[in-house]
Amino acid sequence: MTRKAKAIIALLTTLIVYVSINSIVRITRPAAFVWYAEDRDEQHWIASSRSWFDRKACRWLSVCGAAHLQMAKGRFGQRDPAGWTDAESSERWRSFWRGDAEERARLIPDFVFHYAPLVHLYSGEQFWPGDIAEHLHHTTPFLNYTPIQAHWDHPTLSNLDDLNQWEKGWPVYLTSNDDVQSRPPWLEGERNIPQGGDKQESWSDWDGRVDGDIPGDTKEDRAQWYDFTQPGTIPTDDTLDQHHEAQQIFKEELRKRYGGKEIRDDGAGGRSDAPAILVVMDKGNGIIDAFWFYFYSFNLGNTVANVRFGNHVGDWEHCLVRFYNGKPKALFFSAHQGGEAYSYEAVEKIGQRPVIYSAEGSHAMYATTGVHEYILPWGLLHDVTDRGPLWDPLLNSHAYTYDFDEDNLRASTFSPSAPTEWFYFKGHWGDKFYPLGDPRQYRFAGQYHYVNGPVGPRFKHLNRHKVCQGPDRAPCIIKNYVEQGKRPQRWGSSGLGD
Incomplete structure (x- = not known):
């Protein structure tokens, strides 16, 4: 032989x-x-293919949709600029953001706005910030793969929660009316690229960034805000008086620093037509969490061996700034089911406002520019950030306060006309992952070309005890360094002050 x-x-x-x-x-x-939510539909998903060889190869060899395989190109999709016009979309969706009052909120402390993060979008981004009102105008609610409303009957921010009547809302998907690979303008969001602002950059020698142990930051102080469920933090009349006094001193210092004028960062960042969402939670004992949510109508997945995985319609990212007695203590940046936390002093700032870097396509949030590896070794999966257009979400944002125990979202006096019903929608802000029979879909090594759209801000663990998004019982590492190779300081929950 x-x-x-x-x-x-x-x-x-x-x-x-x-x-x-x-x-x-x-x-x-x-x-x-069953590793992902999409895997629960395995049998129906495979059966959607008309090809006997495709179905068998998928079941036996885990090679699914090989005939649909698309090599990643410089730009995603096949956009025909001449084939899209904005006339049909009209301005109807914009009406859901218009209100008369623009004064600063009485229900939201001033310091939340003073320390609002700035976002550097990627210079070569293909999918820019989106407006959730416009996003709804271009989607149809589907129950799994079946439409439950007419194509023209668009949901709005004021009635989106009505969709929860369908099996409690969880299997409802806001499905794109357009083929996403044809790159409709509303999906790209190019008109939402931040406009205005200068090219000012932050520098560690003047922006107050501190690497390593924070001067004056004692373990006893951090124990008060690191995990607000720890014992010894029940407020008394004395502590409430101290909290009020600390805030007054803080405001006086700000007035001195800025010559008694209202704090502004005019010119630092540009305004986007896509509004950011601010959700503020007073968690007691001097702790206030400010969640800044950024929405994109499309998430462009990353590539492995020049094959793209992980695309999905709709993308929610967020940054959390935790305050204690009116002072920013730590920030959390969301990224790929995880994210990282940093002390306020460690991150870059322009003036006193933290700077975030949004990754190309995935919009994951990082504290530095450069290449960021995740999950796979040798950089097979990585994000890229740079100092692209600087977005100032404060110039166009809608602010809310949220009582978690009562599950009550209120439009703040900063934007009193902002609708709240959209917040309670339990479904997904994008398409259900496409069937195997769809020519846009394939799967290799358990990774799908298109995955499910995400759920909304209400399900981002808003009532977290620690800064990190993970389970409250898990350790939360708050880094005092942003450079790679530095050993972060770990803050566990082994006991008070430890």
Whole structure:
């Protein structure tokens, strides 16, 4: 027997053994293959393909949609600029943001606005910030893969929660009316690129950034705000008086620093037509969490071996700024189901406002420019950030206060006309991951080309005890450094002051 024949027999034997073991395990332990929400629809998803070979290759070899494989190009999709006009969309969706009052909120402390983060978008971004009101105007609610409203009957910010009547809302998907690969203008959001502002950059030698231990930041002080469920933080009349006094001193210092004028950062960043969402929660004991939410109508997945995975319609990212007695203590940047937390002093700032870097396509948030690896080794999966257009969300934002215990979202006096019903929508802000029979879909090594759209801000663990988004019982690392290679200081929850 020739060496070539032996190699073919060995290959076929290995393939038969693999297929047999894979089939047996899938029959006996189907739950072992459920890694993502999309995997729960495995049988129906595979059955959607008309190709017998495609279905068998997917079940036996985990090679799904090979005929649909698309190599990543410089730009996503096949946009025909001449084929899109903005005339049909009209201005109807804009009406949901218009209100008469623009004064600063009485229900939201001034310091929340003084320390509002600035966002550097990526210079080569293809999908810019989106307006959730416009996003709804271009979507149709689907119950899984079945429309539940007419194509022209668009949901609005004022009635979006009505969709919760369908099986409690969870399987409802706001599905794009357009083929996303044709790159409709509303999906790209190019008209929402921040306009105005200068090219001012932040520098560590003047913006107050501190690397390492923070001067005057004691363990006892941090124990008061790191995990607000720890004992010894029940407010008394004395502590409330101290909190009020601290805020008055803080405001006086700000007035001195800015010559008694209202604090502004005019010219630092540009205004986007896409509004940011601010949700402020007073958690007691001097702790206030300010969640800044940024919405994008499309998330462009990253590439592995020049094949793209993880696209989805709709993308919610957020930054949390935690305040204690009126002073910013730590920030959390969302990124790929995880994210990172930093002390306020460690991050870059323009003036006193923290600077965030939004990654190309995925819009994951980072504290520095450059290449950021995640999940896979050797940089196979990575994000890229740079000092692209500087976005000042404070110039166009809608602010709310939220009582978690009562599940009550209120429009603040900063934007009293802002609707609140959209916040309670339980479904997904994008398409359900496409069936295997859809020519846009494929899957390799358990990774899908298109995945489910995300759920909204209400489900981002707003009532977290620590700054990090993960479970409250898990450690939360707050980094005092932003440079790579520096060892971060870990703050666990082993005890008061530790």
